[in-house]
Amino acid sequence: MNFLNRIVALDRRWVFLFLFVVVSMAYLLRNYFSVDITVTKEVKSIYDFIEKRNEGDKLLISFDYDPSSLAELHPMSRAIMLHCFRRGIRVVAVTLSQYGAGMVEEILREVAAEAKEAYGVDPQYGRDYCFVGYRPYPAMVILGMGENFRVFFPRDYYDTPLDSIPLMQGVRNYDDVNAVIGITSGTTADFWIVYGNARYDMPLALGVTGVMATDYYPYLGNAIFGLIGGWKGAAEYEKLIDRSADANAGMPAQVVAHLTIVLFIMIGNIGYLLSRKSTNAVS
Amino acid sequence: MKRRVPLIIVFCVSLFMVIQYFVPLDSLERVYRSFLDYTIIIGVFALLLGIWSLCRVNYDKIKRKSENWQYAIITLTGFFIMTIAGFLSGWGRTDNYLYQHLFSYVLVPIQATMFSLLAFFIASAAFRAFRARSLLATLLLISGLVIMIRFVPLGFLSEPISDLAGWILRVPNMAAKRAIIIGVGLGAVATAFKIMLGIERAYLGRD
């Protein structure tokens, strides 16, 4: 009875201490743990889509986030691009975020190098991937690209005319890429759905931050064929391509944290229900 | 003069803001953009009032030697060092050494850590409030638990739980959000109308 009451009214600092210790341990000892992540359908469908493509097929990836959301969205960007490069899928990169251009240029170069090291494929700029740069007014740009990429991007980020880039020859609009993947941290995700998919009906998948993900579930199966949400989604994708990286490094900590919170909630409820029962019995 | 003129200003500016949304004229768009600039500029001028308030409150604390007055010195010192450093590197430039480093090694870590305290508070709030006290609290508890437990590898249970979580996110969660969003929309429009018409005028004070 006394014990139960104590659990029900446990000082929250015990929760803090426990969480602090287990989560930081799980993170610091991340190399000694591996977490078996369940892959969700919405992530698997993106993987399957890329897996079923033929070598030389093309994807448009739009990196619509800026460095402030880099920590959350870079892992999934990396994983998807690595998968593309491994399978020989060409990547057309664009950013609709004002501060995104420098960041995208950097990650493209890094992932190309990583793919070379990991799979020995050596993706080349202009042949296997290219970056067309940034234009303001995302809604307009998404509409314009439905007509022709050249409306807003006559030249790529390095000022080469698109038609001089082998990869872009004959690529006019969404009809000439197999799918669009929008990795976004804001309203651009809505624009991709409303102005991209609704008007031009191209296959669309989204990668979004964890907080945003719930808002886009309703579009699964009609407007978008896949959805990756935050670290968890990225970790699932890393698992699918069998290459554990940043997202997986954080997963033990995530799992342990969720488990801790769930356990505390359960203990609290058991204590609450039992103590209520015993007070009922007394009265 | 004291009350009527401000109310007329509010009415005119509000009405303009409504009209410009529907009328695609360049001239209106230009005025609209400069109005937004104006508000930001007024905000910076007003910041001086804020700074004055900050300095006075802390100065008073020191002068009256009220409890914890020593810490007020830290606030004032931090503020003045940052401001002087910021304005020291020349008009329009913020590449002062101290300004940059205080930003990166004081402001960023403390703010980021403050933000990360949420990890703990979300746990303590869940522990305290997620109790099966009533039907409503139980629903809150169950839907929260299902979503969180998705993270935990549970073998053969993982898939049905993940499906259930997906359903909660797509169906009831969606309905709840829509209802609130639509209600907020109508409420905000009604309130903005009241402000425009001068019915809601608490912000002007009453004297």
Added chain:
Amino acid sequence: MHETIQDSATVTLLWTTLGALLTVATFSFLYRDNPIYKVAEHLVVGVGAGYFLVLLVYTTLKPKLFDALAEGHLWYIIPGVLGVLMWLRFSRKLSWISRYSIAFYIGTSGVSIPLYMYNNVNRQVSSTLDLGMGFGSLTEVWGILIVLGTLAGLVYFFFSKAHKGAFGGFAKFGILVLMIGFGASFGYTVMARISLFVQRIAELEDWGAMLIAYFFS
């Protein structure tokens, strides 16, 4: 914003150590209010105010007011005057004039009328009519359920009708749906919040590695 001076390893270590100590100081709030938290708190309040004062003067006042005036856009005198009027608040007698500036500022809230109507009403109603938005084979059923849940939620928010009878029952259904939604949003946010903490731990780990590298190599 480029750094002009390259720090030596020692100086970098010192700055990083300062950041790490302040991180620990902020975490100490979880235990209880204490002197080192008070130091971090008071420091960040002052530094934050100074940082934004400088930033706002340079990124707003300079380009939007001074530069605009220098380029001959004389109508930018108006916001300058409105801004200066705010300062009349320092005077007891004239402070009422600052209400003109405040009135202008409040007036811009008029833009909410069309924007909220569009974003919150038109768009939401039109996407509610997309019944295909469910999942699995029961798509339409879930679509209808979403519609019912939305209607019930709206009923719950009615102000001028008592929650009695059938109306009250529907409102009750509405609040049940709202609660399930709140639980889901809460549960879903845990991941993002834990990531924030993990990032702080990663910073501290980097600092530890830096210390070891400095003293043992």
Added chain:
Amino acid sequence: MRHLLRLFLILLLAFVVDGQSVYSQESDPVTSTADSVATEPVTPPPASAFGLAGEDMPNDNGHKLRVKWQYPAEAVGDITGFEIWRATSPTGEFRMLGQAPNDYFEYLDIGNKETPAPDFMANNSDFFYKVVAIGKNGLRTESEPGGPFRTYGQWFHRGKTPVLVGVVLFGCFTFYFIRAAKKGKELYVRPLAGIEAVDEAIGRATEMGKPTLYILGIGTASEIATIASFAILGRVAKKIAEYQTQLIVPCYDAIVMSIAQDVVRSSYLQAGRPDQYSDDMVYFVTNAQFAYVAGVNGIMMRQRPATNFYLGYFAAESLILAETGNSIGAIQIAGTDQITQIPFFVVACDYTLIGEELYAASAYLGRDPLLLGSLKAEDWGKGIVMALIVVGVVATIFGWDGFRELIRVNL
């Protein structure tokens, strides 16, 4: 090996293209592909585009034109695409705007609205276009200039009609019910727990001899939620003045602070205690988000308020504040229109005003008939929205998609 060969070819190609653009006077190297250099042009130049037409795009101020043209179907295979050029007179200087692929026969010319931009397009003016067919053999054929095509500025964005209808209709409701309320029509409002608790919460602070903390959020003064919060602050401050207890209002924004000072001062005046007001009650903390949170946490830990109000616009700090407030045992009443933060307030606070209830709170507290009237208007708005949804769902089920178009906004 194959990769190497490909790489070699690409390098060669790049070299040739590069060299070409240096030596030719072409304005755009796009047209001079490697093939055209490698093979001698033996075929005749491509056929010319004809029948240029231009139409003004609606819903703008006349900076857009849709250009259409025709092209002999049998010759489409000979060309790689088109270039579209624009000038202000048929003999004037033409400027290249963009390209279109060979099976596209229209181009949307979105001109710049501002004068110094090179692709500036004046509204209500005439323009002339030329379409250049680009042959696979590298030869180009210009069409006859087409025009004049005129851009027109519109006075109303027709795609936004549903929004206008909504605004006007809802405006009329608000107006009608406020007038009805003025005539003294009694209006029923259902009780809100969060509002009923306000008196009790302030009373508790008075009994305990502890202050009341009022947080206006981190929004600006033009945010609807902040303005609604000012009105509630006015009511709360008046009660506090009457009870003669202490009020603390730490602010995030300087304008919000200025207005809050006026509001609280006049509440004290109304309560007949103007002498007890001082500007120290409403003060500025800092305008860095989490620095502000740190400051407010400190205030809570040291001044130990018995009652906390969080009303206005909130972001991630909502839960930090509410949990700290809970740990000091304060009664907490929260309210925000930020949908992502409502769950946290619901979980961690004693009472939460959900979404629009925040806007309604000042009407409830003041029982001012004018303000209550607008609540009735909101209910009517909700009723109409619900009716629209029901009719719309029925229409969708029976396959009449036209109904959705009535609501949908085309930006």
